[in-house]
Amino acid sequence: MSEFKQELVRYPATRITEVAKALSGDLRVRILETLGDRSMSVGQLAEALGVAQPTITINVQMLEQAGLIASTPGANREKLCSVTCRSIMIELPVKPGDGLHRMEDIHMPIGMFSGCRVQPPCGMASKDGSQIGSIDDPRVFYMPERTEASLLWFSGAGSVEYYFANPIPPGVPLEELRLKAELCSEVHSFRMDWPSDISVYMNDLHVGTWTSPGDFGDRKGKLTPERWFHGTEYGSLTEWKVTKEGSFINGAPGSGTTIHQLGLHYLQPIRVRFEVSESAANKGGLNLFGAGFGDYPHDIVLSFVRSSER
Template structure:
């Protein structure tokens, strides 16, 4: 007997796309049919439906993310899968923004910048730790392979600019706009005491400046490839945010820039610039780490936090 199964699960409008995706694949519908009232292991499901086990695992994960299937450990650590309900109820959106989550996120690969101003020392490396282009050659920052970068760096003053789509429709109020990234200063090899003032701008408005305490290379980064032995190993996960009353860096108010000052437009991208300014007190460059380097499995993440009270 399936102890996990409920009679009905109600899904809010914000989860329609997620559930629809899970149900849109013929194989995933067949998985639900096969499970029925009888839990099965992943290998049993793969054999019953005649598909490779890795394919089955991926499709089970999609059903789990939608809440249609749950799993528990069985013999030999194999996942035993269960259907969660007999019926689902989808609530349709009735007003603008109902189909959005409370927090909408955009994950930007670090190599997808729209503009760069860099000088040596500078360079990029892919997720495997292999250099992209030539080290200390700013031309590498305009090579197509830059989109695969998991680490990039420049010394002194410079900047990287990114364009983020705005997923929030007109009339839907925001509480916060956040950006998080893993980064640190830049020095030849590494220097734990090299400070750098790294500033963030949104639509050319200053959000705040984080003073990086150093270029971190005293230990191996948790995600940094084994073949990487060129200095910087990890960064500090840093958060900038803009609210209705100002700009913040790691929770500390830094500027008076508000959400209203950003002039957000649904049809226009949000320009985000990471910059070590020419007038900064500490011009120690920066290292920017993506999902395959450092301590944190993420690229640059922009979060749009909607207001709870929408009356």
């Protein structure tokens, strides 16, 4: 019998979706059946079930993430898999928000903007470092291929706007909204001393302006593809936060905009706009980095933080 086996594992309401997804596939149920009280390697599971090993690996990972399978190193560096329990008990939600984590994140690919205002020099690049469409052609920002972008840029003044769904149901108090993005200024090639005043607006209300000190290209970005050689390499991870008291940029005071003033509604999107204003003191453009570029392995992240007072 597996040393990991427990009689019963209790899952809170916040993990219903995760566990349900793990158990929703026939192959994953068959993996659990095959393991039973034994420990087996991925290769042994593949042979027993007559399924390709990469497919078994992917499905085992889903079961591991849900806590239904545990793995330990075996002989010859094989991963031995075991079922963690005999039974599970899932707690059902009893009031709005019980099925949500205290912080819910929405990851938005940078090419999924809903509106833009750009001027050349401008452009976009995909995750492998290849340019999307023609460089310095604003029409690229309206092409279907834009959804594959992992880097976008424009010079001078301009903006890109994203629509985020609201996952928080009515009646659930929200404590904070946090927006994280990796960005920097934009100039031909790069300049470490090229400031740009980059503002964030939520539902057309000013949250705060961060002044990027430059367009960063003095080293290779940690995730930037090798074939990319156009100067800009990485950005600065910047956080805008809106609370009940006001807004903040990297912990420093931003504008006076509060969560209440945003007028959030469950059935209405939250509009987030990155903008370099025509009236800005530093109209130094913008580079916005996605998961495959720069130093950080994620796109734009909007986090919804529920109140701890439930």
